[in-house]
Amino acid sequence: MAKIISVTNQKGGVGKTTTTGAVAAGYKLKGYKVLCVDLDPQANLSFSAGAETEECPTIYEILKGEANTYFSIQKMDSFDIISSNILLSGIELEFTQTGREYLLKEALSSVKDKYDYIFLDTPPALSILTVNAFTASDFIIIPMLADIFSLQGIAQLSETIDRVRKYCNSNVKVEGIVLTKFNMRTVLSREIKGTAELIAERLNTEIFNTTIRSSVAVMEAQTNQLDIYNYSPKNGAAKDYMDLVEELIERGL
Template identity: 80%
Template sequence: MAKVISISNQKGGVGKTTTTGAVAAGYKLKGYRVLCLDLDPQSNLSFSVGAESEDCPTIYDILKGEAKTSFSIQKTPSFDIISSNILLSGIELEFTQTGREFLLREALNTIKDKYDYIFIDTPPALSILTVNAFTASDYIIIPMLADIFSLQGIAQLSETIDKVKKYCNPNLKIEGIVLTKFNKRTILSREIRGTAELIADELKTSLLNTTIRASVAVKEAQTSQKTVYEYSPKNGATLDYMNLVEELLERGI
C-alpha cells in the first residue's frame, strides 16, 4: 500500500515542484514504484516530464467523477504521473458539496496498491486542493527558502494542517522542512536556518539535515523534460536531492 506524501508550501518559488519531481525520480531510481500527482493548475510538474495535459483525462476529471483514476495515469521515463491543467483553478467554485475534502483520498484509494509511493505537488495556495492533498496524505514535506518571507508563510500553513488533522486526517504528520536554494556561506542563510529549526520545533517536526543548493541545471533539466539525475548527475543540487531521498528513506519514508 502506497505511502502518500504532499510537498507543500503556499508561497510560490520555493522549489516545491522541483523538489517533488527530484524526490520522486530519486525514489524510482532506488527501485520503488512511484506515482506523482500534479495538483497545481499551472501543471509545471506535468510539463517537466513531458506528460500530456490537454487531450487526456487529468486530475480535474478525476475529482469531478468523469474519469477513473487508473485510466488517467501516464507512464513517463521519470515516473508515472496524473497530470493537471488550468481547469483545476476553478475547482474551488465548482465543488461546494459536503465531503469535498475527501475527493482525492477516495480517488487514490483505488490505485494505492499499485505503488509504493505517491507524491503530490500541491498548488501555491491554501485552497480546497491543498486540503484535499493533506486529507489524502500520510506525510507533508515543506520546502522553504532561507528568507524571512518563507518563515512568515509557515505559520499560515500550520493553521491549515492543524484544521485538516482535526477534521479530516488525524494521522497526518509533518515529516520535516527542507531548505532549498540554500547557500551555507551567507550569514543570512545561517541565521534563517536557526530560526527554521525553532519553527520546526513549534510544528512538532524537524528541519531536515539535507539542504538543496541553488542551480541553473535544475531549471534546464525541467525545460529539457529530463530528471536532474539524467541531465546533470554530478551537479551539486542533483547530489543534494539524492541525499534528501536517502535521508527520507533512513527516516522510514
C-alpha cells in the same frame, strides 16, 4: 500499499515542484514504484515530466468523477504521473458539496496498492486542493527558502495542517522542512536556518539534515523535460536531492 506524501508551501518559488519531481525520480531510481499527482493548475510538474495535459484525462476530470484514476495515469521515464491543467483553477467554485475534502483520498484509493509512494505536488495556495492533499496524505514535506518571507508563510500553513488534523485526517505527519536554494556561506542563510528550526518545533517536526543548493541545471532539466539525475547526474543539486531521498529512506519513509 503506497505511502502518500504532500510536498507543500503556499509561497511560490520555493522549489516545491522541483522537490516533488526530484524526490519522486530519486525513489524511482532506487527501484520503487512511484506515482506523482499534479494538483497545481499551472501544471509545471506535468510539463517538466513531459506529460500530456490537454488531450487526456487529468486530475480535474478525476476529481469531478468524469475519469477513472487508473486509466488517467501516464507512464513517464522519471515516474508515473496524473497530470493537471488550468481547468483545475476553478475547482474551488465548482466543488461546494459536503465531503469535498475527501475527493482525492477516494480517487487514490483504487491505485494505492499499485505503488510504493505517491507524491502530491500542491498548488501555491491554501485552497481546497491543498486540503484534499493533506486529507489524503500520510506525510507532509515542506520546501522552504532561507528568507524571512518563507518563515512568515509557515505560520499560516501550520494553521491549515491543524485544521485538517482536527476535521479530516488526524494521522497526517509533518515529516520535515527542507531548505532549498540554500547557501550555507551567507550569514543570512545561517540565521534563517536557526529561526526555521524554531518554527519546525512549532510544527512538531524538524529541519532535514540535507539542504538543497541553487543550480541553473535544475531549471534547464525541467525545460528539457528530464529529471535532474538524467540531465546532469554530477550536478550539486542532483547530489543534494539524492541525499534527501536517502535521508527519507533512513527515517523509514
